[in-house]
Amino acid sequence: MTFPSNYTRQELDQTIDELRTIGGDHLVPIVTAVRDYGIAFVEIRQDGSPASFPFDRPTIILVGDDLDEAKGPSAFHKKTLRAVLDKVSRVIIVACDAQPRFYRLAAIRAAIDRQHVMIIETLPQHEADWCTLIQKHRTGLPVVLCSIPATSGLQ
Numbered sequence: 001m002t003f004p005s006n007y008t009r010q011e012l013d014q015t016i017d018e019l020r021t022i023g024g025d026h027l028v029p030i031v032t033a034v035r036d037y038g039i040a041f042v043e044i045r046q047d048g049s050p051a052s053f054p055f056d057r058p059t060i061i062l063v064g065d066d067l068d069e070a071k072g073p074s075a076f077h078k079k080t081l082r083a084v085l086d087k088v089s090r091v092i093i094v095a096c097d098a099q100p101r102f103y104r105l106a107a108i109r110a111a112i113d114r115q116h117v118m119i120i121e122t123l124p125q126h127e128a129d130w131c132t133l134i135q136k137h138r139t140g141l142p143v144v145l146c147s148i149p150a151t152s153g154l155q
Contacts (some may be wrong), residue, residue: 009035026098029107030060037111044084046075055087058110063120065130070123073133082137089115090142091134095127102146 007015012035019027033039040059044051046067053059061084065071073081085091090109092102098121106117120130127147134143 007034026100026103029100029104030062033060033107033111039107039110044076044080046071048075048077050077051080052083055116058114059087059116060106060110061088061116061118063118063122065120065122065126070126072122072126072129074129081133084116084118085134085137085141087116088118088141089113090144091118091120092144093120093122093127093130093146095122095124095145095147099146102144105144 012031016028016031016035019025019031030041034041038057040053040057041062042051042053042059043062043064045064053061063076063081065073065075092106094102103119106119109115109117122130124147127145131143131145134141
C-alpha cells in the first residue's frame with residue numbers, strides 16, 4: 001500500500017472500510033490523512049532493495065520489519081534508511097501490537113504539522129537495534145517507543 005497514486009476519494013474511503021473489516025484499524029488515521037490532507041504514505045519492505053521518495057509533501061514512511069519475520073535494520077537498504085532518517089522529524093518504533101494512538105500521532109504530525117514521519121514496525125528483540133541505528137545516524141532525532149503491549153494494562 002503506497003499513497004498517493006491515482007487513488008480517488010471513493011477508493012480511499014473503500015480502503016478505510018476494508019482496513020476496519022480486516023483489523024487494520026491502526027492504519028485508518030494514516031489513510032484518512034492521505035485522503036483529507038494530501039500527505040504521502042510509502043512502505044519500505046525487508047527486501048533490501050533501494051527506494052527513493054520525492055518528499056514533495058509531508059510523508060509517512062512505514063518500515064515493515066514485522067512481516068513474516070523481524071530481521072532488524074540489516075534487512076533493509078542502508079542508503080535508503082539513511083536518506084529517510086535525514087528527512088524525517090521523528091521516528092515512531094512500534095515493537096508490540098499495533099496501537100492506533102501511535103499511528104494517529106504520525107498522521108497528526110504529517111497532516112497538521114506538515115512533517116515527515118517514519119514508523120518502524122518491528123518485534124521487541126529488534127527495538128534496540130533500530131534505536132542504535134537511529135542514534136548512530138542522527139543523534140537527537142526524537143524517537144517514540146511503543147513497546148508495551150496494550151493487553152498489559154499499562155497505557
